[in-house]
Amino acid sequence: MRFSVSVKPFRGQLDVAAFAGVFMLLLVFVLLASLVYTPGVSVSLPFAEGLPGTDRPTIEVAVDSSGRYYHQNQLIAEPALRARLREAATNSAAPPTLVVRMDQKASHEMLVHLTMLAREAGINDTLLATSPGSSETIPLPKP
DSSP, rough: OOOOOOOOOSOOOOOOHHHHHHHHHHHHEEEEEEEESOOOOOOOEEEEEOOOOOOOOEEEEOOOOOOOOTTEEEEOOOHHHHHHHHHHHHHHHHEEEEEEEEOOSSSSSHHHHHHHHHHHHHHOOOEEEEEEEEEEOOOOOOO
8 A cells, every 4th residue: 555645845945034033032042041040159269280089978068258158058157067067977987078169269267267167076187179270370479
C-alpha cells in the first residue's frame, strides 16, 4: 500500500519580520536578566594561584566588606555562628576545616577573629578561599 505525500518543501522567501521579532525578544531577555536578583552573598575574593586545598570535610563562612558573617547564605550573629561551628565540629566524623570566603576589603583582624572563634568551637584548621588567577594580573604594592 502506498501513501501519497502531500508535504512540499517551502521554496519561497523567508520573512524578515519574524526573525526581527525573535531577536528583539532575546534582546529584552538579556537586558532584563541583569536586573534579576541572584541569591547569595556578594564577596570579592582575593586572587591566588596554586594554593593547597583540603580533603577533609569543610564548613564555609563568608565575611563581607562590612564585617558581617554569613553561614549557608544567611546572615548570622557571632554567638549563633559559634554554636553552629561547635555543632558542626562535634557532628563531623573527621576534624573539619573552616573555609573563609572573605571580601578583599574586609580587615585582617576579622580573619584572625573568625579563626579564634573557630578554635574555640573545636575547629583547628582554617583556609582562606581565593579566586584563581596569577600575581601578574594584580599589581603588587611597592615596598
